[in-house]
Amino acid sequence: MRPQPTRRFRDRPADGRTGLPMRESFLVELDAILDETVSSGTTTACMVVEIDDFPDYAARWGAEASDRILARSADRLQTSLRRGDLVAAIGEGRFAVALNPIPLAKLDIILSLISRLQGALCEPIAVAGAAAHPSVSVGFVTPAQADHGDAQCLLDAALTAMVEARRHAPGGVRGYSDKIKARSRLRHDLAEQVEDALARNAIRPWFQPQVSADTGAITGFEALARWHHPEAGVLVPPDFLPAISDAGCMGRLGETMLTRSLQALTAWDKTGLRVPSVSVNFSAEELRDPTLADRVKWEVDRHNLRPNRLTVEILETVAAQSEDDIILRNIDELGAHGFNLDLDDFGTGQSSIANIRRFHVQRIKIDRSFVTRLDRDSTQRAVVAGILALAERLNVTTVAEGVETKDEHSVLAQLGCDHLQGYMIARPMPFEDTASWIATYRAALGSPPRIGRRAG
Numbered sequence: 001m002r003p004q005p006t007r008r009f010r011d012r013p014a015d016g017r018t019g020l021p022m023r024e025s026f027l028v029e030l031d032a033i034l035d036e037t038v039s040s041g042t043t044t045a046c047m048v049v050e051i052d053d054f055p056d057y058a059a060r061w062g063a064e065a066s067d068r069i070l071a072r073s074a075d076r077l078q079t080s081l082r083r084g085d086l087v088a089a090i091g092e093g094r095f096a097v098a099l100n101p102i103p104l105a106k107l108d109i110i111l112s113l114i115s116r117l118q119g120a121l122c123e124p125i126a127v128a129g130a131a132a133h134p135s136v137s138v139g140f141v142t143p144a145q146a147d148h149g150d151a152q153c154l155l156d157a158a159l160t161a162m163v164e165a166r167r168h169a170p171g172g173v174r175g176y177s178d179k180i181k182a183r184s185r186l187r188h189d190l191a192e193q194v195e196d197a198l199a200r201n202a203i204r205p206w207f208q209p210q211v212s213a214d215t216g217a218i219t220g221f222e223a224l225a226r227w228h229h230p231e232a233g234v235l236v237p238p239d240f241l242p243a244i245s246d247a248g249c250m251g252r253l254g255e256t257m258l259t260r261s262l263q264a265l266t267a268w269d270k271t272g273l274r275v276p277s278v279s280v281n282f283s284a285e286e287l288r289d290p291t292l293a294d295r296v297k298w299e300v301d302r303h304n305l306r307p308n309r310l311t312v313e314i315l316e317t318v319a320a321q322s323e324d325d326i327i328l329r330n331i332d333e334l335g336a337h338g339f340n341l342d343l344d345d346f347g348t349g350q351s352s353i354a355n356i357r358r359f360h361v362q363r364i365k366i367d368r369s370f371v372t373r374l375d376r377d378s379t380q381r382a383v384v385a386g387i388l389a390l391a392e393r394l395n396v397t398t399v400a401e402g403v404e405t406k407d408e409h410s411v412l413a414q415l416g417c418d419h420l421q422g423y424m425i426a427r428p429m430p431f432e433d434t435a436s437w438i439a440t441y442r443a444a445l446g447s448p449p450r451i452g453r454r455a456g
Contacts, residue, residue: 015089017067018074023096023155026088030098030151033086034143042101045110046154047140048162049077049117052170054093057132065127069134076120082113096155107142114138114173122171137166141176160184167242183239186232190243198252203227203240205260206428207278209441210399210421213413216445218438220277220311222421223261224428225253250285257281258296262303262310264431273438279311279342287314288326293333300339307338313365315344335360342399346387356394364391366417368402375407381415388416 015022021029033044051073058066070093077087077095084100097117102109118138124131139161143149146157157176164180165172174180197203205223212219227235244253261278268275286292300310312334335341343356346364356364366387374380384400391398400412403422412420429437 017070018089019071020074020078020087020089020095022088023090026086026090026096026098027151027155029086030154033098033101034151034154037101037143040101041104043104043107043142043144044101045099045140045142046151046158047097047114047117047138048090048155048158049095049097049121049136049138050091050162050166051093051121052135052137052166057127057134061128061130061132065132068127069125069132072125073121073134073136076123077117080113080117080120090155096158110140110142114140118171118173135171137162137171138173139163139165139176140173145176157181167238186239187243190227190229190235190240191246194240194244194247194249197227197229198249198256201256202229203244203253203256204431205257205264206430207264207434208421208428209426209437210279210419211425213400213409213417213420218275218441219419220279221264221275221434222279222313223257223264223281225257226428226430245285250283251289254283254286258299260431262299262305264434265305265309266303267431268434268438271435273435275438277309277311277340279313281313281315281344284315284327287330289330290326292330293337296334296339297337308340311340311342311363313342313344314359331359345401353390353394356396361396363397363399363418365421366398366400368422371400371402371408371412371422372404375405375411381411384412384417385415392416 013022013025014020030044030046037043051069054066054070057069073093074087074089074095077097081087081097082100086096086098086100088096090096099110099113118136121136122134124133126132139158141154141157141161143154146154149157161174161176161180164183165174168174203225206226207221208224209218210220210222211217225237225241227240229235232239244250258280261280265275265278282292289295296310296312297307300307314331331341340363341359341361342363342365343359343361344365345367364387366384370380370384370387372380374384388398397418398416399419399421400408400417401421403409403412403420403424405424408422409420409424426437426441
């Protein structure tokens with residue numbers, strides 16, 4: 001039986017799928033709680049709780065299963081709250097929570113409750129003969145953090161914090177802060193500046209080298225987007241990709257990155273720098289364009305480059321979760337045209353072995369989360385050794401991302417990793433700096449001692 005609504009919400013309209021009150025009722029009651037905290041010298045907290053990737057459930061199992069997940073989540077949310085706490089449905093897979101007044105000295109109650117909510121909402125839910133394993137992202141704010149604004153102000157702040165939590169990783173938690181407020185304002189400003197920035201070539205690739213783990217020779221560069229902002233300085237993708245996606249400009253960004261990366265290859269060739277290849281990331285949005293494979297081939301032909309000079313990087317999470325025929329066809333056609341295929345962030349997605357075979361991948365990129373502390377953590381080392389052994393059996397090469405120390409380099413080389421990328425070698429740099437870096441690096445490399453691989 002679904003829990004009954006709290007006394008505060010009785011006789012107010014309810015959401016049809018969850019039975020929960022809706023946004024307008026929530027705001028009225030939250031304002032009443034805020035008034036109560038002022039008169040009693042207490043405080044409260046407003047939270048926004050969102051089921052991560054909720055639309056994917058309908059796409060995978062259908063609307064009925066999606067409705068079941070939503071209803072079960074609403075039930076669990078209500079039963080996890082304290083007497084007098086408020087909960088409402090405010091969007092697709094999104095809930096608002098407000099705490100009954102708590103003592104100012106008991107703010108730890110907020111984090112304890114969030115932990116309880118996440119634990120309850122992340123329990124498996126039986127749907128369509130399978131089990132869904134939801135995760136939820138949570139943003140929260142207290143009146144003091146939101147300059148003692150009204151209910152709408154608190155709800156907006158909690159939503160901003162939730163978006164920040166979700167951006168970092170599914171299942172994240174963030175409290176509202178001045179820093180988050182500033183980032184939110186920056187993202188809003190960037191969204192209005194995207195088209196102009198692309199037109200002015202203010203967003204362009206920087207290049208990070210990849211080298212042989214055995215000899216140190218340069219084996220390629222990865223193109224990484226940077227926005228040269230007149231006020232905020234040089235911005236990295238987590239700062240601006242949401243704005244570009246919201247503006248519907250991911251395709252234009254992809255075209256810019258591809259064209260300028262091929263121009264870089266051509267320029268290196270003209271100066272005799274002999275860079276074997278450049279790697280370019282392709283987003284899910286780009287891969288849904290049915291003309292992508294042919295357009296990439298045309299662009300490479302236009303620059304008089306062989307197809308194997310371009311490496312197409314695809315996130316494993318995109319490949320693993322995609323049932324989109326257009327995406328699958330594009331990946332197959334890009335491989336058929338002769339472009340190298342890299343599976344990026346290997347080990348963070350699902351069905352990793354299946355993806356390697358499915359897409360005829362030539363190389364996998366080991367995510368930096370596996371490389372960190374590799375030389376000091378036996379568990380990390382065992383995981384990476386397993387990935388490298390698997391790659392060898394599947395006849396694909398490997399590149400480790402995020403290599404920052406010589407000890408990490410040494411362990412990776414001994415375990416059989418083929419290529420390295422990370423700050424130990426070089427940070428990403430603008431094209432204008434690449435020629436001098438290449439010359440300096442190769443001069444310093446000389447005849448380096450080889451780091452032997454483990455026998456067998």
